[in-house]
Amino acid sequence: MRAARLIRMALLVQSSPGLTADALARELEVSRRTVIRDAQALQEAGVPIRAERGRAGGYHLAPGHRTRLTTLHPTEAETLYLSGLPSALRDLGLSDAADTARLKLSATLLPSLRAAAESSVRRFHLDAPAWFREPSAPxxxxxxxxxxxxxxxVALTYARPGRDDTVTRLLEPYGLVLKAGVWYVVGRVPAGRDGDWRTYRVDRVTALSPAGDGAFVRDPAFDLAGYWRANAAEFARTLLRSTATLRLTERGMVRLPAVADPAGLAGALASASAPDRAGRVTLELAVESEEVAFARLGELGADVEVLAPESLRARFREHAAVLAALYGASGQR
Incomplete structure (x- = not known):
């Protein structure tokens, strides 16, 4: 464990001279004291690493020194070939560039490492899109x-869920995220103080145009993966703009997780009443819209009864009447 950390520290200092002890501690997920001890261990092992004071200080390697720690281990070569999603690269228009990069990488690897990398491709395939939905790139x-x-x-025009209107925002696009076959753009709306971070579904972007002539100044502290981990759940909850009151049978409760949005499921289960005499449970379920709720809850059939809102209940009532007429004895042909 420590050996791997020492190698990583040496490579970090080589690739980014001037990193402070605090910066290295964050990268390596250790304490500042551990960084100082590791630097001393590298010096004792013959790696000329030193800490410099002052404005341009931080950790540096001796001028002209390059570590010999960059040779790939077979396991590293294997995982490197698993780092991309073919469907994502295709959506972004980068499949040709990725194929060329892999060919160049293969040409630089030792024969044993090349075999290890090709072996991983034969054993693992990353398929991002969800089941039962034909993926299509926005x-x-x-x-x-x-x-x-x-x-x-960019000036981005966005169709808001559950509404007929659109909104246009000036956006500094920081990154793209692929989640369960759906693309999202994360960026900053610079109008407010210190900017306002936003997440948009790319398939709801209806228009896009450049805004201004130059590039925006990217915040070097922004971490796309960290932002997504911290905000994805909250973003999913913001999409749930309506609430439906439901009465479910015991079987309906078992089947509810298959049709409910995961972001609203925990709250729904927490709101569930005690079963009535017939074993039915009443709860409040957050939904994206009545349209989505009608489509998803319809999969539960007679195991769910919509109590509110009345407009959604009326849709189920009308739908039930149509089905009764269609499947009733008098409807046979």
Whole structure:
């Protein structure tokens, strides 16, 4: 464990001279004191690493020194070939570039490492899209990806869920995230104080155009993966703009997780009443819209009864009447 950390520390200092002890501690997820001890251990092992004081200080390697720790281990070569999603690269218009990069990488590897990398491709395949849904790349995704690469601000027009209108925002697009086959763009709306971070579904972007001539200044402290981990659950909850009151049978409760949005499921279960005499449970379920609720709850059939809102209940009532007429004895042909 420590040996791997020492190697990583040496490579970090080589690739980013001037990193402070605090910065290295964050990267290595250790304490500042551990960084100081590790630097001393590297010096004793013959790696000329030193700490410098002052404005341009931090940890440096001796001028001209390069570590010999960059040779890939077979396991590292294997995992490197698993780092990309073919479907994501295709959506972004980068499949040709990725194929070329893999060929170049293969040419630089030792024969034993090349075999290890090819072996991982034969054993693992990463399939991001969800089941039972034909994946389709949003039309504006490649253009948005180019803006992300170039740090170019854009004017983004967005169709808001459950509403007929659209909104246009000036956005500094920081990154793209692929979640269960759906693309999201994360960026900053610079209008407010210190900017306002936003997440948009790319398939709801209806128009996109450059905003201004130059690039925006990217915040070097922004961590896309960290932001997504911290905000994904809250973003999912913001999409649930309506609430439905439901009465479910015992079987309906078992089947509810298959049709409910995960972001609203925990709250729904927490609101569940005690079973009535017939074993039915009443609860409040957050839903994206009545349209979505009608489609998803319809999968539960007679195991769910919508109590509110009345407009959603009326849709089920009308739908039930149509089904009764269709499947009733008098409807046989």
């Amino acid at each position: 039309e504006l995704l490649p253009e948005l990806a180019r803006a992300v690469w170039a740090d170019r601000p």
